[in-house]
Amino acid sequence: MGEKHRVRFEPVGIEIDVDEDKTILRAASEQGLQLMHGCKEGQCAACKSFVLEGDMDEIELDKYSTFALPDMEREEGQTLLCRAHAYDDLVIELLNYDEEIIRSGLPLRKGTVEVLANDPVTHDMRHLVVKQIAGEDIKFFPGQYMDLTVPDTGEVRSFSMANLPNREGVFEFVIKIYPDGVFSQFLENKVAVGDRIEVEAPFGTCTLRENRTSDIVFIGGGAGMAPLLGLLRALSEKDGSERKARLYYGARTRADLCFEDELHALEEKIPGFRYIPALSDHDGDDWDGETGLITEVVRANEPALEGMDAYVCGPPPMVDAAIALLTQRGMDERHIYYDKFTTTGEPEDEG
Template sequence: MADKHRINFEPVDIEMEVGEDEYILDAAFRQGIHLMHGCREGRCSACKSFVLDGDIDMDNYSTFACNESEVDEGHVLLCRATAYSDCTIELLNFDEDELLSGVPIQNVRTQVAAIESVTKDIVSLRLQPVEPTTYVFKPGQYSDLTIPGTEDHRSFSMATTQSTPEQVEFLIKKYPGGKFAGLLDDGITVGDEIALTGPYGSFTLKEGHVLPMVFIGGGAGMAPLLSLLRHMNETDNTRRVHFYYGARTPQDLFYVDEILKLGKGLTDFTFVACLSESMDPPPLGEITVENGNVTDVVGRTETDLAKTEVYLCGPPPMVDAALELLEANNTPHDQIFYDKFTSPAFE
């Protein structure tokens, strides 16, 4: 059995146990401690922290996320850090209200309930939890799905909420050569079993927050935004939401009727379809349509982004462009929420 050590997190004064056979972030998940995180692969910097005392090693991480000088100073990525003694770690990014309110990680055996194409390259995959029979998560979070026949996994956001515990929906974009997505055309069928682990991510509504909200999405990034909208409708949330969704053409839009229906149950909701390859798009009923990339449309439409909370989900280039836009508009970092997957997570 691996040796165990104690980790003390500052400045929040939380202690936990960690084994030498697990990463510190995984140990936190196991014990229901919701540390900030993103890719969980050592390629972003969401879980970057500072070692005040103790013996910690890191492996398999990107120097873009934590460079050599930072490592020499004592910085670590908790998703790739192993403790070999009792340690004291300073958290650089944390939400004190959520630290002890996270949902513990669950390993769930599921069965494919439905597979449906919603556009030419996006598929709705619905899974039914079998053992255990329910899967607990917060709207906006994501899960790891094991690629059948392998030990590899891919990360996908849930589009549903706890109001439908018998089924969990994922919206998955099919990329050429994608190991998981390729099986959705030929390889995965109704009744097949898929192992699910989760939930992960900090892309959740924050209790007690009142600022107007701006959603910016594209592609399969629709999933967590739809989960948030469904949750807001179910809980009679009164915050304003402006939802901008980027697509190439009208044929790449989906679930629009449900989005508009959900919006009618909210206090102040608008949905804007941003079409990058339709210079003169036809009228689309009640939908507001704008030409151009989604971030360009947001930039010319939203006049005070610094006084909003912004939720981003979509292809990495879209997220990067949105972050640049928000930086230019002086939007505080603690008002920006996104889970930045690395490329394999989209396959």
């Protein structure tokens, strides 16, 4: 353990002690503070913040991408909380925050899970189901994610839960298989029912805002289906809710669509809910639905979005394009909640 320093977050006025050996984000998460974050690897910029007080020379950053934090922004006093180590007392201005989420966070818990199922749902996505068998009970909010450690490697990968919190300690994931992915190859070629995996959770802030009553637009692609499915399942369980919702989900071909039966069933459970899939590379066979990039489908179907909320989960280019479109159509950016599904690897550049 290193020396501890006091870090205060403004404008919420919350103070915590941060060990030099831990990033500011990690220290906050361990103490139950859910600061905005995404990849935890310095690639997505969701945790970007401004140093109001403190010597920038007393902040050490682990490796990060200069796409997330350009040199000019770092020189101006901005930093990435998921990469930053404090070596002095600091005052941090949160540039992207939700006070309700910050104060209602759940502390991190570690445990061991056992694999219950590992089934393909498309040619390159798996439905992994596990159950916790050891450690403190892990609690989470729909839309959050879990870190899983690949056995015998020490490599950690993050995946969103697709299910609702439950007393049985069961967690579901929808995971995309990449040809050279460490966890992908482990999942595709080695994982069997009964295997055990070390985990830690919860992470992430793309959760359903309970104090909001606005209608919702969900936009997703690829494994972004997992958190969106969790959020929709949560929305369907809310008695008396009149929040209308629609899910725009982009896939390349019809074979890349999944959970369609459940999504159509949710159209009957959630008032005014519509599931709108779109194919970017359809072959014309037995498909009369939407075609093209999912953001263009949203553009064609959503002329005005003032006063609404959005949840966007998927590859970074899709998320960025969706945020730009939603704000153009009148949505308040403060009510756009997102998860960028970055792939794990060496950041593009060392800070």
